[in-house]
Amino acid sequence: MSPLLEARGVTRTLPGPVPVTLVRGIDLAIGRGEFVAVTGPSGSGKSSLLYLLGLLDRPTEGHVLIDGEDTARLSAGALARLRRQRLGFVFQFHFLLPEFTSLENVLLPMRRLGGEEAALRARAEALLERLGLADAMAKLPEELSGGMRQRVAVARALANDPALVLADEPTGNLDSRNAASMFDLFETLVAEHGRSIVVVTHDPALAARARRQVRLVDGRIVEDTGAVAA
Numbered sequence: 001m002s003p004l005l006e007a008r009g010v011t012r013t014l015p016g017p018v019p020v021t022l023v024r025g026i027d028l029a030i031g032r033g034e035f036v037a038v039t040g041p042s043g044s045g046k047s048s049l050l051y052l053l054g055l056l057d058r059p060t061e062g063h064v065l066i067d068g069e070d071t072a073r074l075s076a077g078a079l080a081r082l083r084r085q086r087l088g089f090v091f092q093f094h095f096l097l098p099e100f101t102s103l104e105n106v107l108l109p110m111r112r113l114g115g116e117e118a119a120l121r122a123r124a125e126a127l128l129e130r131l132g133l134a135d136a137m138a139k140l141p142e143e144l145s146g147g148m149r150q151r152v153a154v155a156r157a158l159a160n161d162p163a164l165v166l167a168d169e170p171t172g173n174l175d176s177r178n179a180a181s182m183f184d185l186f187e188t189l190v191a192e193h194g195r196s197i198v199v200v201t202h203d204p205a206l207a208a209r210a211r212r213q214v215r216l217v218d219g220r221i222v223e224d225t226g227a228v229a230a
């Protein structure tokens, strides 16, 4: 079976009088049910790599494959559809829409894939309940604590039941207790639902909780503790 996501020889260079290479020669296969932490010094290319893996940016060399399919051939529209169906994103800032409740924030990406409203609503409610957010459902982001907001952002990332969640410093604005609880949640998502998670983090203690660590320096992978799942 092909890996869920694979980068083959991926390099991303920004053009310009002095071209900037964000990542170079990245070979990385992410299997199903993997929990991967991406670490490395500031400016080492962690976010750039996550954007490439998440099909939010395209490599200048090399290929990104999803379920064995090369995404280089896909149009921008097809890439967006694939992202919506297969991937979920969590960022350092929650990016919840301030005028919408938690439930509505989770419903928005669901509606983009279509379906009957009552069924979508039931799914969104069940998801929020599963993540311990029943009380937050009808609240606006400003009425929630930072930790709860970030959990709602995770719920939104899971709205369309993605195979892979990509998280860029998701605990960057959280205190250590909330950060640990976010990683508890990631562990549950991997263990109970067979989902894969790739999380960029500066925090070595949090990174150590992932089953696999990938370390970047100057845009290259300098260490990969290796895949533990197929």
Ligand SMILES: Nc1ncnc2c1ncn2[C@@H]1O[C@H](COP(=O)(O)OP(=O)(O)OP(=O)(O)O)[C@@H](O)[C@H]1O
Pocket: 014, 020, 021, 022, 040, 041, 042, 043, 044, 045, 046, 047, 048, 049
């Ligand atoms: N649009 C851009 N134009 C110029 N340089 C850029 C651009 N985007 C990123 N860079 C540079 O590319 C390098 C990699 O950036 P990236 O954000 O991927 O690193 P990072 O490891 O995620 O850093 P941090 O931990 O500080 O978030 C950095 O040196 C950054 O300054």
